[in-house]
Amino acid sequence: MCPHCRAFITTSDRVCPYCSTTVGPRAVDRRQPGAILGGLIPHARFTTVVILLINFGLYVAVALYSLRAYENAMDVDGRALFQFGAKLREAILLGHWWRLVTAGFLHGGLLHIMMNSWVLFDLGTQVEEVYGTSRMLVIYFVSSVCGFLASPWWSPGLSVGASAALFGLIGAMIAVGVRHRSALGDAIRGMYTRWAVYGLLFGLLPGLRIDNAAHLGGLAAGFGCAYVAGLPSHFPNLKERFWKAAAWICVLVTVLAFVNMYLWFTQTAAGG
Numbered sequence: 001m002c003p004h005c006r007a008f009i010t011t012s013d014r015v016c017p018y019c020s021t022t023v024g025p026r027a028v029d030r031r032q033p034g035a036i037l038g039g040l041i042p043h044a045r046f047t048t049v050v051i052l053l054i055n056f057g058l059y060v061a062v063a064l065y066s067l068r069a070y071e072n073a074m075d076v077d078g079r080a081l082f083q084f085g086a087k088l089r090e091a092i093l094l095g096h097w098w099r100l101v102t103a104g105f106l107h108g109g110l111l112h113i114m115m116n117s118w119v120l121f122d123l124g125t126q127v128e129e130v131y132g133t134s135r136m137l138v139i140y141f142v143s144s145v146c147g148f149l150a151s152p153w154w155s156p157g158l159s160v161g162a163s164a165a166l167f168g169l170i171g172a173m174i175a176v177g178v179r180h181r182s183a184l185g186d187a188i189r190g191m192y193t194r195w196a197v198y199g200l201l202f203g204l205l206p207g208l209r210i211d212n213a214a215h216l217g218g219l220a221a222g223f224g225c226a227y228v229a230g231l232p233s234h235f236p237n238l239k240e241r242f243w244k245a246a247a248w249i250c251v252l253v254t255v256l257a258f259v260n261m262y263l264w265f266t267q268t269a270a271g272g
Helices: 026-031 041-071 078-083 089-093 099-104 110-154 162-181 184-203 212-229 236-270
Strands: none
Touching: 026 099, 041 078, 041 099, 041 110, 089 184, 099 110, 099 236, 110 162, 110 212, 110 236, 162 212, 184 212, 212 236
């Protein structure tokens, strides 16, 4: 996107064909000019891969605990998910605020985490390339939390998964098309709107325990956050420092939530 007239241009353009402004390197190329882990992780996917690794690490931990504590070898036991921070209306009303954060990093089975990881690997990269790492982290965090804030209104039961945040990333891409009216912007808006509609319709299929309220909450939050954030500037300024600070706050709140989960977990385990 041209930094001057904001028109969509190709990655090979060095001069904007619309306003003749010289175009610098892409934000993703400037952020990580060196190799990451010897080139094993593509630059544009670094943040996405870190989130994927956290999700898989927690899935393995919950699955092993479920097998040891409840002898459930086929799937992750719901009791194990609750102990590791799944959303439950009653628990949240009792003050377990951290479940609004931790639930977004947990998954109820191998198929669940594989499907979400497949979508996150592609969608997370696209959002990070468009919005930059700081905004992507804020959008992801806010969407996940707002999704699990909306979820208790739909269902009091257990709910976990990264899909609330994924719908937030879809909402962020829809915001690109809404803010930037052009043929390409309209195409982006139309494509991701279809993604959202298909995802919500899939959640209505009978027999599937899918939390559409969390999806809707994440979609709305992601769109709103991205619309307010806008696209990153090519030059450091107060606005860019604000979004970097906001991203660090989201990371610190996430760490604090897992610390609270661990302390509660150890207390309940000690209490029998």
